[in-house]
Amino acid sequence: MAINNWWDSDSSEIYWMEIRQEPVGLGDYLRAPKIAGDGNPSWSYELVSYVQPGDRVFHWHRTSTGEPGILGWSEATGPLETITWSWQARGTRGRERGVPTVGPTWDMPLTRYTELDSPVTRSALNARRADVLSVIEDVARIYGKPVYAPFQNYGGRELRAQQGYLTKFPAALVSLLFDLPAVGEADAPATRKRTARTGRGQGYLADAEKRTALERHAVRIAIDHYRAAGATSIEELGKPYDLRVILDGVERHIEVKGSVGQDLESVQLTQGEVEHARSYQPTDLFVVDGISATRGDGGKVETSGGNVRIWAEWAPSDKALRPTHLRYSLPSS
Template sequence: MGINNWWDSDSDEIYWMEIRKEPVGLGEYLRAPQAAFDGNPSWSYELTSYVQPGDRVFHWHETRTGEPGILGWSEAVGPLQTITWSWQARGTRGRGRGVPTVGPTWNLPLSNYTELETPVTRSALNARRADVLEVRDSLIRVYGKPIYAPFQNYGDRELRAQQGYLTKFPAALVALLFDLPSVSASKVPSDRRRTARARHGQGYLADAEKRTALERHAVHMAIEHYRAAGATEIEELGKPYDLRVTLDGIERHVEVKGSVGDELGSVQLTQGEVDHARTYQPTDLFVVDGIAASRDVDGAIATKGGVVRIWLGWMPSDKALRPTHLRYTLPAV
């Protein structure tokens, strides 16, 4: 799957949109079968396996008036699980079968479901259709054909949600759509309206600060770990690996990963991180799970805790890598 197609790959903020028909479990989990009813892969299902802890998920569903729209958002917490689930395929072909399918299913826990005071309805979306299409065209010029897009230009006359379960949601569209009047959390004078809405959107959607805080916390824990183990020299680099450590007379390179998720089954890697681990040994993979992150009274990200797991002499294998930054499946300790 060309997961990076039509993606703001330089952004630290990752967004998705879940398109739901049923209200049960809204904001509690992402859940999609690992294959369509005919046994073939489906990109809108498979995208579920690419969502990482800390990513934001918008929820598209019918509003109280019956009009579809974005009702709210959640934060992915993970870990990604495989469960057995009974489901009914969407669309004419799926409904025509009449018999639910039972099989392996991706399940990703969500948290912090936040309902918008006023949903971003389809009519509100289409009121800005020209602006949405302008954003789409600018992304096409940079990233190519808009695969996995959240909206389709139906009949070249109106925007509708994509036919599928999960889509990407480019950061450029977040910046545009959450400037809609319907998103304003409170009534403010017209000369302040734009500033208030922009602050509302960026306040709860910007992940970059949190991701940086988690990384710094994990690196600090790694430094303390190797120092306690008797390291005589520790140098922090960042790229192409995080730490250079001299321990028992041996130079070790350390790649550090941190997350709010518990017992992660995978981590995201860059190609440079993979290449370096394959060319230099010993390289250790130092993972900190379950970091608690919250904002203090001043609005700064505060982090604490975490569970350390270490893979000494780590060598990334091809079969454990997936093409999303890259994603590496952690072997058993």
């Protein structure tokens, strides 16, 4: 079964949407049989075999109120494997059979399950129905059909999730519907006016090369800033903080964050970064957002620009940190 892989020439940031009926395993894996219940291949199952480590997967399931919607996202970690799995086919035919099927199944491990601040519910989706359909139509016009879209125009009157398991998710829909959530949130300066919009975070880029280029660009800007401020020594470390700076005879540690996002309200933090900032002062949080990142003719990521904000003597407060997953220590067997 040939799948039209319409994004290969355009984007290194790949998105999918898993449509779930059961909550078990949500955000832990993508899992789909190689053959559908009728004995034939299914495009929505076979798409699992196209997922690569680093791709982002959105999860469609029922919210706490019972309304379906996008609850959160995960990152594919791989490797893709074939396992033997028992599963029950969906739909009327599957219910009529009543007997689970056991057979070869694609299995793609996921990680970093992160709930959205507010689920993108079906009613919220339909409030932007015309815009969503416009994006899907643009994809079809540019790349041709099938689109493997995450939503269908049911009865020509409302959007519903696709009848399938896994769909593609155009990057334009990501920009339209929400900003990707962040892992940790920094304290905002007292003079900064916060907006009512939530989720404007640094997010997580699936493109490792682009992510590295943004980090390097932000570090270069930070070095230039402290050098211009009169620093007598600047040492680049990377972990557990980015720069060691001697300024006015004082050793300062600098944590640097860079993003293409505009006017960030949150950034990603590791546990080590949080613990170090709390244990050593002065530590500065140096954020560069609004960076332009494009690929040149040779495919290399080129960066430029950016807006600088600095939180001096920064120590992350508990109320500003938002956990996205919990580490569980397994008991002794």
